[in-house]
Amino acid sequence: MLENRLGQITGIEVKASATVDGKDFKGLRHLQETESALFQRGIVLYAGREVVPFGDNLWALPLSLWWAPQRQ
Secondary structure, X not given: OEEOOOOOEEEEEEOOOOOOOHHHHHHHHHHXXXXXXXXXXXXXXXXXXXXEEOOOOEXXXXXXXXXXXXXX
């Protein structure tokens, strides 16, 4: 979990799998429900290739995004 200076939080989970489904967001959904005033987003980093939305402020993001060259 990351927290900014305002106390807002981003939950992050990392999966070794090339696929992701709703079950992978169980912990992030719990965080979203219990800390709704502070929760900004939940991210599952995974070994797949697609950016996939999984609900309100919940995203599956490929791990490769962190080291891929930026497009201009």
